[in-house]
Amino acid sequence: MSLAAGATLPTVTKTITQEKINAYSLAGGDGNPLHTDPAFAASTQFGGTIAHGMLVLAYVSEMLTAAFGEDWLASGRLKVRFRAPARPGDRLTASGKVTSHEGGKTICEVECRNEAGEVLVSGEAEVSR
Amino acid sequence: MTTLADLEKGHEFPPAPFDLSDQWVDAYVASVEDEAIGALEGAFVPPMAVAALAIRALLEHASLPPGTLHAGQELTFTAPVRRGEALTVAARIASRGERAGWALMGVELNVARDGEAVMTGRAMISFPLAEGAAA
Numbered sequence: 001m002s003l004a005a006g007a008t009l010p011t012v013t014k015t016i017t018q019e020k021i022n023a024y025s026l027a028g029g030d031g032n033p034l035h036t037d038p039a040f041a042a043s044t045q046f047g048g049t050i051a052h053g054m055l056v057l058a059y060v061s062e063m064l065t066a067a068f069g070e071d072w073l074a075s076g077r078l079k080v081r082f083r084a085p086a087r088p089g090d091r092l093t094a095s096g097k098v099t100s101h102e103g104g105k106t107i108c109e110v111e112c113r114n115e116a117g118e119v120l121v122s123g124e125a126e127v128s129r
Numbered sequence: 130m131t132t133l134a135d136l137e138k139g140h141e142f143p144p145a146p147f148d149l150s151d152q153w154v155d156a157y158v159a160s161v162e163d164e165a166i167g168a169l170e171g172a173f174v175p176p177m178a179v180a181a182l183a184i185r186a187l188l189e190h191a192s193l194p195p196g197t198l199h200a201g202q203e204l205t206f207t208a209p210v211r212r213g214e215a216l217t218v219a220a221r222i223a224s225r226g227e228r229a230g231w232a233l234m235g236v237e238l239n240v241a242r243d244g245e246a247v248m249t250g251r252a253m254i255s256f257p258l259a260e261g262a263a264a
Contacts, residue, residue: 012165014162020160020162023156023159023160024160024161026156026160027153027156027157027160027181028157028160028181028182028184028185029184029185029188029189030184030185030188030193031188031192031193032193032195032197033195034195034196034197034198040195044196052199053199053202054177054180054181054184054199054202055160055161057177057202058161058163058175058177058181059161061163061175061176061177062161062163062164062165062166062175063165065163065165065166065169065175065176066164066165066168069169070169070171070173070209072176072206073169073173073176073206073208073209073210074206074207074208074209075206075207076176076204076205076206077203077204077205077206078202078203078204078205079201079202079203079204080201080202080203081200081201082198082199082200082201082202
């Protein structure tokens with residue numbers, strides 16, 4: 001069953017912590033000190049550690065898995081820009097909306113915002129359905 | 130170790146095999162707190178886990194320069210992937226440019242199972258051309 005244009009996707013909300021960032025660093029094999037080394041990160045333009053973009057994007061993908069199930073795993077396409085960093089303590093919400101249906105595909109706009117409403121990730125997803 | 134800063138456009142990484150072990154998948158799912166994948170029947174792996182493991186395989190050949198930022202990401206999933214499967218990732222530096230003291234690089238990722246693609250993607254990253262430039 002396809003969602004109608006204008007339908008909203010079930011949101012996913014998570015709170016970023018340094019522990020979660022560290023756990024993702026280990027799983028993802030990404031030792032970039034910008035994520036895990038507070039002293040290094042404090043010396044950068046960000047002033048502190050930030051979450052991996054792929055960690056934040058995982059929340060968007062979880063939302064799409066919840067909305068489209070196995071179809072997302074078999075035919076999903078995601079194109080996003082990382083617009084602002086997620087920091088420890090941020091409460092993030094991934095959300096999305098069906099914008100159209102084209103050629104058997106459901107097209108959605110997706111984004112992830114922090115509790116201040118700042119857009120951290122935005123882009124488009126499509127899935128065969 | 131070689132860093133991505135040392136690599137030019139057209140560089141191809143050697144194919145890297147990896148296994149989606151239960152241990153690794155459990156660690157990944159716990160780190161991203163994915164509650165949706167467990168609701169599906171079939172021992173599926175979150176598609177973003179495949180992307181993460183592809184990038185992990187890439188980073189075993191070339192590390193990220195300090196201060197690297199992830200600017201954008203494109204991913205296409207063409208088949209569900211399950212725990213225990215063996216995959217191979219191939220990667221290539223598809224583009225490289227410079228602007229205002231930063232390098233902008235596009236890295237193509239192709240993940241296959243038994244020679245058939247399960248995920249393709251492109252990561253857009255940027256990093257300071259001189260160490261410490263991002264500070």
